[in-house]
Amino acid sequence: xxxxxxxGAFIPDRACYAFVIELxxxxxxxxxxxxxxxxxxxxxxETFLAGCYEKAEELDDSSGSFGQFxxxxxxxxxxxxxxxxxxxxxxxxxxxxxxxxxxxxxxxxIEKDAAKAFDKAGLAAFERQIQARFEAAxxxxxxxxxxxGHEPEYLLRHxxxxxxxxxxAQKNLAxxxxxxxxxxxxxxxxxxxxxxxxxxxxxxxxxxxxxxxIAIDREHPYACTTAGYHLTGLHRxxxxxxxxxxxxxxxAWVDFRKHPGKYSYDELMKFVPKSERTAWHERAMDAxxxxxxxxxxxxxxxxxxxxxxxxxxxGATDEALEQTSHHTTEPAAKKLEKAEPGLAARLxxxxxxRIVNKSKSKYYEAALTNFxxxxxxxxxxxxxxxxxDTVRHIRAAHHRKTGFMPGFEALAAGRGQEGEPSFLERxxxxxxxxxxxxDS
Numbered sequence: 001x002x003x004x005x006x007x008g009a010f011i012p013d014r015a016c017y018a019f020v021i022e023l024x025x026x027x028x029x030x031x032x033x034x035x036x037x038x039x040x041x042x043x044x045x046e047t048f049l050a051g052c053y054e055k056a057e058e059l060d061d062s063s064g065s066f067g068q069f070x071x072x073x074x075x076x077x078x079x080x081x082x083x084x085x086x087x088x089x090x091x092x093x094x095x096x097x098x099x100x101x102x103x104x105x106x107x108x109x110i111e112k113d114a115a116k117a118f119d120k121a122g123l124a125a126f127e128r129q130i131q132a133r134f135e136a137a138x139x140x141x142x143x144x145x146x147x148x149g150h151e152p153e154y155l156l157r158h159x160x161x162x163x164x165x166x167x168x169a170q171k172n173l174a175x176x177x178x179x180x181x182x183x184x185x186x187x188x189x190x191x192x193x194x195x196x197x198x199x200x201x202x203x204x205x206x207x208x209x210x211x212x213x214i215a216i217d218r219e220h221p222y223a224c225t226t227a228g229y230h231l232t233g234l235h236r237x238x239x240x241x242x243x244x245x246x247x248x249x250x251x252a253w254v255d256f257r258k259h260p261g262k263y264s265y266d267e268l269m270k271f272v273p274k275s276e277r278t279a280w281h282e283r284a285m286d287a288x289x290x291x292x293x294x295x296x297x298x299x300x301x302x303x304x305x306x307x308x309x310x311x312x313x314x315g316a317t318d319e320a321l322e323q324t325s326h327h328t329t330e331p332a333a334k335k336l337e338k339a340e341p342g343l344a345a346r347l348x349x350x351x352x353x354r355i356v357n358k359s360k361s362k363y364y365e366a367a368l369t370n371f372x373x374x375x376x377x378x379x380x381x382x383x384x385x386x387x388x389d390t391v392r393h394i395r396a397a398h399h400r401k402t403g404f405m406p407g408f409e410a411l412a413a414g415r416g417q418e419g420e421p422s423f424l425e426r427x428x429x430x431x432x433x434x435x436x437x438x439d440s
Contacts, residue, residue: 001026001044005051011059020065023052027069031076038083045077056104070106074098075117082118088125096129111162115169127166134159138182156183168192171199187217187227194234207238236271245271249280260288261295262302293324297332306339313343321350322357337377342386345377349390356398364404372411 190213333347352370
């Protein structure tokens with residue numbers, strides 16, 4: 001443990017992932033011991049956790065990998081204590097104490113994983129102690145002469161969220177519904193209750209809760225939750241299960257027309273019968289219109305609608321293409337290079353201009369590669385004048401960018417990057433020279 005934790009040495013964020021991998025190897029060894037000697041494994045987990053808390057100020061965990069590891073270590077400790085026959089109430093009390101005193105945030109939302117780590121008795125003990133805290137917050141009264149303040153309100157919300165997590169893990173539908181009657185129902189609550197009802201094979205009741213949740217979500221359109229998304233998908237699945245598939249298709253169709261793209265298309269086709277998919281595909285492609293180039297390019301590319309993709313790019317302005325992410329335009333450019341080299345050239349040009357216009361000097365080499373491919377596509381399409389216009393524009397607008405222009409001028413003069421050996425070729429040459437060989 002001490003060797004892996006490397007006390008006294010600061011671990012920067014770039015090295016934190018590799019550091020955590022070494023810690024995971026130690027934890028795996030303790031985990032194997034849990035079955036044979038759980039008492040010793042428990043003691044080792046506690047020692048390791050103490051070391052991790054001590055190490056917390058000697059590393060940069062911007063990535064969160066170390067914090068996640070400590071959370072997993074806590075769950076391993078829970079399982080080891082249970083295997084050793086430790087008293088469930090004591091285990092729950094120790095965990096809650098850690099959650100109360102959590103200076104590094106290692107226990108943030110630990111209840112979700114802990115609920116899976118606890119056995120039935122352990123989870124019941126955890127629930128009882130949290131329930132007691134919830135009741136204390138619910139009945140809190142201000143001290144004489146002092147206002148109540150916001151702390152009890154926060155604690156009430158905090159402990160109620162933990163209870164929700166536990167009830168969901170226990171599949172305790174009745175307790176969950178009673179809790180929501182005391183604290184108020186959210187869209188997330190409706191989804192949780194609906195999933196429990198689905199597991200009980202009560203789709204009619206589940207549908208009632210789903211529709212209630214969708215209504216609540218619409219009342220709070222700016223709430224930062226994923227409940228609405230999950231409720232929408234579950235709603236369509238329940239409609240289909242209840243023999244109301246046409247309603248599910250219609251709902252998915254409405255969403256697709258509002259936001260045509262790959263994800264809404266896949267959602268639509270998921271509910272369309274196989275025999276009708278060809279007709280619905282054509283209907284969807286005809287309806288796919290709008291200003292969202294990112295979504296439309298991705299849709300036509302992934303559905304192999306090359307003619308529609310070409311029409312879309314042909315009708316888009318250079319400015320609009322330049323504002324579209326290269327994650328979208330690059331795959332489309334590759335798809336169009338053979339059949340529509342002129343359009344592919346515009347996409348390659350847009351990627352290069354996106355980088356240069358924003359002065360992203362770190363990616364100037366990538367911009368040169370983009371312009372080189374644009375040049376080749378323009379030439380293949382017989383559009384040399386378009387490439388000449390691009391050269392003139394870049395010289396006029398970006399002549400002061402000394403980190404970019406020399407490479408671009410070499411490209412414009414016909415001395416592109418093609419003549420330079422690739423990274424792999426340079427590596428092979430270097431390997432051959434070091435070993436007295438010239439072959440690869």
